[in-house]
Amino acid sequence: MVKGTEFTLADYKAERPTWCAGCGDFGVLAAIQKAATNLHLHPDETAVISGIGCSGKMSSYVNVYGLHGIHGRTLPIATGVKLANRKLTVIASGGDGDGYAIGVAHFVHACRRNLDITYVVMDNNIYGLTTGQTSPTSRKGFRSKTSPEGSLEEPVRPLELALTSGASFVAQGFSGDVNTLADLIARGIRHKGFALINAISPCVTFNKVYGYDYFKQNLKPLGLDGIDGIIGNESPVGEAPNVKAPPSDDASALRAEGSEGRPTGHNIHDRLEALGVVMEHDGLVTGLIYEDTERPSFDDGLLGYDPEPLAHQNLDLNSAQWEQFTAQFY
Amino acid sequence: MVGGQQGEGIESTGEIFVQAMNRLGYWCYAYRHFASRVKGGHTNFKIRISGQEVRRGGDEIHCLVAFDQESIDHNWPDIKPGAVVAYDSATFEAKVPGDKQVTLVPVPMSKIAKDLGAAIMKNMVAVGVSAALLGLSPEDFASTMAGRFGKKGGKVVQSNAQAVQQGYDGSRSQFGTLLQLPERPKVTGEHHMLITGNEAVGLGALAAGCRLYGGYPITPATPVMYYLVSNLPRVGGAVVQTEDEIAAINVVVGGNYAGTRTMTATSGPGLSLMQEALSLSGMTETPAVVVDVQRAGPSTGLPTKLEQSDINMLVYGSHGEFPRVVLAPASVSDCFYLTMEAFNLAEELQCPVFVAIDLALGLSKQSIDPVDRHRVPIRRGKRVSEYELAAMDGKEFARYTVTDDGISPRSVPGQHGGRYVATGDEHTVTAHITEDPPTRTTQMMKRLRKLKAAHIAEPLRAGGANDPELLIIGFGSPTGAVSEAAAALSERGHRVAEVQLQLIWPFPRAELMPLLQKSERVLVVEHNATGQLANIIRLQCDYWPLSSLLKFDGNPFAVHEIVARAEALLAMPPLAVPPLIVPPLAAGGPGELTIAGFSSHEEVH
Numbered sequence: 001m002v003k004g005t006e007f008t009l010a011d012y013k014a015e016r017p018t019w020c021a022g023c024g025d026f027g028v029l030a031a032i033q034k035a036a037t038n039l040h041l042h043p044d045e046t047a048v049i050s051g052i053g054c055s056g057k058m059s060s061y062v063n064v065y066g067l068h069g070i071h072g073r074t075l076p077i078a079t080g081v082k083l084a085n086r087k088l089t090v091i092a093s094g095g096d097g098d099g100y101a102i103g104v105a106h107f108v109h110a111c112r113r114n115l116d117i118t119y120v121v122m123d124n125n126i127y128g129l130t131t132g133q134t135s136p137t138s139r140k141g142f143r144s145k146t147s148p149e150g151s152l153e154e155p156v157r158p159l160e161l162a163l164t165s166g167a168s169f170v171a172q173g174f175s176g177d178v179n180t181l182a183d184l185i186a187r188g189i190r191h192k193g194f195a196l197i198n199a200i201s202p203c204v205t206f207n208k209v210y211g212y213d214y215f216k217q218n219l220k221p222l223g224l225d226g227i228d229g230i231i232g233n234e235s236p237v238g239e240a241p242n243v244k245a246p247p248s249d250d251a252s253a254l255r256a257e258g259s260e261g262r263p264t265g266h267n268i269h270d271r272l273e274a275l276g277v278v279m280e281h282d283g284l285v286t287g288l289i290y291e292d293t294e295r296p297s298f299d300d301g302l303l304g305y306d307p308e309p310l311a312h313q314n315l316d317l318n319s320a321q322w323e324q325f326t327a328q329f330y
Numbered sequence: 331m332v333g334g335q336q337g338e339g340i341e342s343t344g345e346i347f348v349q350a351m352n353r354l355g356y357w358c359y360a361y362r363h364f365a366s367r368v369k370g371g372h373t374n375f376k377i378r379i380s381g382q383e384v385r386r387g388g389d390e391i392h393c394l395v396a397f398d399q400e401s402i403d404h405n406w407p408d409i410k411p412g413a414v415v416a417y418d419s420a421t422f423e424a425k426v427p428g429d430k431q432v433t434l435v436p437v438p439m440s441k442i443a444k445d446l447g448a449a450i451m452k453n454m455v456a457v458g459v460s461a462a463l464l465g466l467s468p469e470d471f472a473s474t475m476a477g478r479f480g481k482k483g484g485k486v487v488q489s490n491a492q493a494v495q496q497g498y499d500g501s502r503s504q505f506g507t508l509l510q511l512p513e514r515p516k517v518t519g520e521h522h523m524l525i526t527g528n529e530a531v532g533l534g535a536l537a538a539g540c541r542l543y544g545g546y547p548i549t550p551a552t553p554v555m556y557y558l559v560s561n562l563p564r565v566g567g568a569v570v571q572t573e574d575e576i577a578a579i580n581v582v583v584g585g586n587y588a589g590t591r592t593m594t595a596t597s598g599p600g601l602s603l604m605q606e607a608l609s610l611s612g613m614t615e616t617p618a619v620v621v622d623v624q625r626a627g628p629s630t631g632l633p634t635k636l637e638q639s640d641i642n643m644l645v646y647g648s649h650g651e652f653p654r655v656v657l658a659p660a661s662v663s664d665c666f667y668l669t670m671e672a673f674n675l676a677e678e679l680q681c682p683v684f685v686a687i688d689l690a691l692g693l694s695k696q697s698i699d700p701v702d703r704h705r706v707p708i709r710r711g712k713r714v715s716e717y718e719l720a721a722m723d724g725k726e727f728a729r730y731t732v733t734d735d736g737i738s739p740r741s742v743p744g745q746h747g748g749r750y751v752a753t754g755d756e757h758t759v760t761a762h763i764t765e766d767p768p769t770r771t772t773q774m775m776k777r778l779r780k781l782k783a784a785h786i787a788e789p790l791r792a793g794g795a796n797d798p799e800l801l802i803i804g805f806g807s808p809t810g811a812v813s814e815a816a817a818a819l820s821e822r823g824h825r826v827a828e829v830q831l832q833l834i835w836p837f838p839r840a841e842l843m844p845l846l847q848k849s850e851r852v853l854v855v856e857h858n859a860t861g862q863l864a865n866i867i868r869l870q871c872d873y874w875p876l877s878s879l880l881k882f883d884g885n886p887f888a889v890h891e892i893v894a895r896a897e898a899l900l901a902m903p904p905l906a907v908p909p910l911i912v913p914p915l916a917a918g919g920p921g922e923l924t925i926a927g928f929s930s931h932e933e934v935h
Contacts, residue, residue: 015762044746049584059751060763065743066751067587069580070610076544076577080584080592081743083542083568088588088743109573304563311589311742313566315539315708322703325536325561329523
């Protein structure tokens with residue numbers, strides 16, 4: 001149990017997940033718990049908002065406040081939670097169907113609104129809980145029960161979509177590399193504004209084409225201090241690995257270093273360069289892709305918005321406020 | 331009435347006029363007729379001026395100021411014989427049919443305005459013309475004009491004042507005073523307010539402690555958002571203009587889950603989009619306040635016209651079964667009080683609460699007695715205290731504890747020790763997902779019985795005869811016409827009673843049944859095509875011989891329409907009304923509900 005303000009990984013663990021053995025979501029769960037541990041998040045001052053699908057169970061498995069809502073609406077729910085109590089750490093989580101199909105409108109608008117919430121998407125390129133249908137990030141030609149002859153449609157490209165929609169923090173991790181993913185999530189939580197962490201999270205039951213092997217072979221880590229993704233050094237699925245040092249505060253170490261086997265370093269503050277790296281590698285990169293540290297978050301920009309949580313306000317109006325509200329009617 | 335083309339300033343002309351009348355002490359009602367386009371198309375602003383409170387526009391026009399021939403043609407059927415028709419003689423020569431006599435008052439309004447420097451000031455010239463015709467003086471408009479144009483500088487105020495003066499002079503010298511206003515009421519104490527239903531909803535929300543609003547623009551609900559955009563920041567609150575209504579209602583769910591009173595306002599199409607999340611609110615027992623300013627459907631329907639056709643959606647909408655409350659304010663004042671009440675009920679019952687109004691109530695400006703925010707104290711429902719949570723000593727918080735009234739104390743994020751996951755899946759008392767049949771049945775029953783605690787001060791407002799030959803039931807804006815029709819019928823010697831229904835769900839059966847029982851005939855008046863309220867009454871009260879008066883052409887009921895229907899009914903013998911018996915609610919009897927798998931001992935989990 002939680003004692004004082006020292007929280008260990010165990011404090012963020014809740015009920016035993018019902019995901020299939022080997023599911024990528026175990027790694028994402030471990031990464032969220034690890035990020036929370038590293039950032040010393042108070043479980044009672046943190047909320048995980050999830051949608052529907054295998055990913056939707058995330059809120060039940062992290063021992064914080066949670067709202068397990070409806071399909072595709074995690075972001076607007078998270079928006080309400082955060083605006084209602086700006087002191088909470090709010091993490092929205094969902095899958096590629098939840099975020100990039102039914103909820104894609106909310107995703108685009110969350111990017112441009114830039115409210116201070118963190119969005120972790122478990123992207124497995126398939127609908128898993130409904131037993132295997134083509135999803136918005138399924139590759140063209142992907143065969144499933146709903147596209148037996150191969151999907152005719154181009155996939156949604158979440159990283160490119162986020163970048164062109166004005167997101168202020170865009171990263172991609174891999175559930176096979178929990179350490180890096182945890183670092184990216186922690187960095188996203190600390191980012192003041194909307195942060196997307198697209199977490200590639202293979203479905204071992206229904207997606208036989210795009211599984212761990214495919215991503216291990218094809219994902220290219222963007223070398224970055226503190227979030228140095230090393231493919232092949234993955235943690236055991238379902239168990240969180242040892243905690244690595246918290247992400248670096250050093251804002252100078254932002255230009256990714258080009259080295260052998262890695263993409264050429266890019267300026268993570270340059271949206272166009274970030275877009276270029278993503279497109280050049282067909283979205284198959286891991287690491288911090290883009291961060292805008294200058295842009296004020298929506299909550300900081302709102303005129304008159306109470307610096308203290310709205311949820312803590314005394315709701316009684318005084319006469320001066322009442323007169324202001326009614327003056328126009330006389 | 332002032333009429334012309336949209337985008338010509340007709341609305342602001344009307345607003346200045348009605349505000350000035352309100353300040354003089356008159357009781358006013360102003361209804362705006364408009365179309366779904368920005369420029370062009372006939373629009374008019376109709377103002378009723380009275381010595382006592384009025385809750386609807388009149389049916390007849392005594393004075394029309396027309397900026398084009400269309401304004402005369404369009405409104406001709408409503409123009410009273412002997413009325414005054416002033417028109418802009420600089421742009422057209424008014425033609426009137428010969429079927430009734432009117433006094434024509436040609437004034438070159440746009441020419442006067444142009445000579446003063448701006449054609450748009452023809453509206454202020456029209457104000458001056460009207461003032462002269464009604465025996466008012468230009469000074470009567472001075473404070474209103476200063477308030478409206480003051481920000482634009484003294485020069486603008488001055489030239490507009492000149493426009494009023496010249497319109498006044500031009501009309502008065504030639505035509506004098508042609509119409510008699512009612513006796514001016516003496517203004518004593520606090521002056522009455524001039525406010526729309528939408529604004530009253532916004533004000534009620536602020537008074538109730540609403541601090542967060544999520545909304546998507548839609549006619550005729552957007553003015554609620556305008557009001558809150560201007561005023562919520564004054565108390566530190568926030569408005570977020572969402573990408574659609576689905577996002578808006580989910581912001582409401584999220585905001586209320588986190589302990590902030592959060593609201594949205596919309597109209598039928600938006601409410602359709604919100605259905606799924608309303609079910610989430612019901613299932614997770616998260617408060618939600620949703621205002622529906624109804625307009626004419628289906629689909630886009632008549633988006634700028636009046637209807638009350640969302641009642642079925644409000645009462646029966648969304649998937650699955652969950653408790654909800656549907657409030658239906660009958661007047662602008664009620665919009666304020668019932669919006670305050672909606673926030674209390676939402677937090678007390680932990681479910682969606684709808685405030686159902688309609689376009690006429692939402693957009694019409696009405697003079698009302700000043701509202702009193704202390705009449706509805708803020709009640710926040712069952713909340714678990716920090717002390718209680720600390721006393722649990724680390725035990726998991728049982729968010730969905732089964733209680734007698736079905737209401738479980740709730741925690742909000744940030745409260746230490748109160749963690750739970752509000753899930754849309756069926757869940758145990760500690761909020762864990764389950765498919766266990768007894769738990770499912772127990773939790774369903776727990777949620778549904780919460781509605782027994784849904785009380786409001788006036789679920790219905792009854793008036794008129796004690797032994798009525800005819801009872802007229804209405805809700806929302808038509809109650810104004812119903813009251814006037816009932817008065818007219820009483821004057822003609824009929825025993826007539828009326829009911830304004832303000833609580834549609836849970837249906838106030840116990841309150842309405844005795845009134846139905848003692849009435850020889852019952853007429854339900856509503857703006858829809860299928861008698862939605864009448865059907866609810868039939869089912870809820872097991873009372874079938876109802877007559878309906880329906881109107882769904884987009885326009886408000888005229889008093890004579892209700893009177894005519896009532897007189898037709900009164901000319902017929904009273905309907906054979908079976909004796910009414912209120913079935914006992916105790917369980918076990920024949921015809922009573924039996925729930926398989928449910929017994930009271932299972933309730934304690």
